[in-house]
Amino acid sequence: MNDPIRSATARDSDALAAAAPPAAKPEAFVSRLEAPTEIPISEKKDEPTVREIMTGDVHSCRADRTLVSAAASMQRGDCRFLPVVDGDGRPIATITDGDICEVGTTNHRPLRDILVSEAMSREIFTCRPEEGLSQVLETMKRRRVRHLPVVDEDGRLIGVVSLTDVILRVEEGGEEISAPLHREIADVLRVISQKERGTRAVRVNPYRED
Amino acid sequence: MKVADLMCRPVASTTEETSVANAARRMEENDCGVLPVLRNGTIVGIVTDRDICLSLGRLTRHPKDILVREIMTRDVGLCRTDDDVHDALATMARRQVRRLPVTDAGGRLEGILSADDVVLHAEERDPSRVPALSCRDALETLRAIYGSRHVRVATTS
Numbered sequence: 020m021n022d023p024i025r026s027a028t029a030r031d032s033d034a035l036a037a038a039a040p041p042a043a044k045p046e047a048f049v050s051r052l053e054a055p056t057e058i059p060i061s062e063k064k065d066e067p068t069v070r071e072i073m074t075g076d077v078h079s080c081r082a083d084r085t086l087v088s089a090a091a092s093m094q095r096g097d098c099r100f101l102p103v104v105d106g107d108g109r110p111i112a113t114i115t116d117g118d119i120c121e122v123g124t125t126n127h128r129p130l131r132d133i134l135v136s137e138a139m140s141r142e143i144f145t146c147r148p149e150e151g152l153s154q155v156l157e158t159m160k161r162r163r164v165r166h167l168p169v170v171d172e173d174g175r176l177i178g179v180v181s182l183t184d185v186i187l188r189v190e191e192g193g194e195e196i197s198a199p200l201h202r203e204i205a206d207v208l209r210v211i212s213q214k215e216r217g218t219r220a221v222r223v224n225p226y227r228e229d
Numbered sequence: 230m231k232v233a234d235l236m237c238r239p240v241a242s243t244t245e246e247t248s249v250a251n252a253a254r255r256m257e258e259n260d261c262g263v264l265p266v267l268r269n270g271t272i273v274g275i276v277t278d279r280d281i282c283l284s285l286g287r288l289t290r291h292p293k294d295i296l297v298r299e300i301m302t303r304d305v306g307l308c309r310t311d312d313d314v315h316d317a318l319a320t321m322a323r324r325q326v327r328r329l330p331v332t333d334a335g336g337r338l339e340g341i342l343s344a345d346d347v348v349l350h351a352e353e354r355d356p357s358r359v360p361a362l363s364c365r366d367a368l369e370t371l372r373a374i375y376g377s378r379h380v381r382v383a384t385t386s
Contacts, residue, residue: 086285086286087286089286090282090283090285090286090287091286093279093282093283094283094286094287099279116278116279116282116283117262117278117279117282119282119285119286120253120256120278120279120281120282120285121253121257121278123253123281123282123285123292124249124250124253124254124281124285124292125253125254129285129289129291130285130286131289183371183375186368186371186372186375187372187375189368201364201365201368202364204348204368205348205349205351205364208345208349209349212345212346212349
């Protein structure tokens, strides 16, 4: 079945973040659309970290399960995205409801006979809980993804951070942090929508009726 | 700023009697994850790739044997081409949906307004003047749309 990951620290740190308003350092948050370089964590101490905004209580699935179980996990978790983990809890792939819709409607077999491994995306990018919002937005922009599994030092899944999580929390840092981040969020949306419009493959549908 | 300035058009649609297999194919062909459902030119529902995914997991029938009317959402939030974008954003926030079908004054489908496109357009405004649509307004809407998604239990018919 699925492997719910529990992390008690994800939301507990909210109070800490609220209690420590960040100092003004607007120049540190300029958009890096043209220069996707690694941002040193030490420069970003004032902004919220992944640990503070991620969803720690996430559903995941295994590559050898069926799409029925993945769809059920998405329904239970009210999510569109599941990390696929190996036996040690390390993310090895991702799968979305769009993947299941596409494979499920272009395959002669029912979902209960199709494995997650047949529909999942093996290209996987992760982030660490100590990374800051700017760094995560940069990764989302460079990799053109809305979700990133969060892994610990051993590479094990401890949560998921989404663009939505960033949007929901970005105001809390105050105007000096949120204004530049608005721009970065829009940058991420722009490259993601370009990807979604440009690379989607049209497959042959065996159920075609017309 | 009017909805017509930001909406995507033309927009693909489907009907209640279409199979989810063909609805999914139409989504792929049109590179979208949502289709308004039309009956005699009137919007009677909306179906998304998520609806199809969840229905395939729930139902044991083949996707060519499941009809759109079985899984579509009937209570659809709409906006009009000549509505102010802020009114449309308020509808998205109230209904907690990212996309709204857009109709003309006669109720005919004209396009789709997506919250993501609104955010993108807000970003493109000239920052030296008060924008017709501020980034803050757009992101505020996204926050309202997603705000309770994390706790809402997904409902399916």
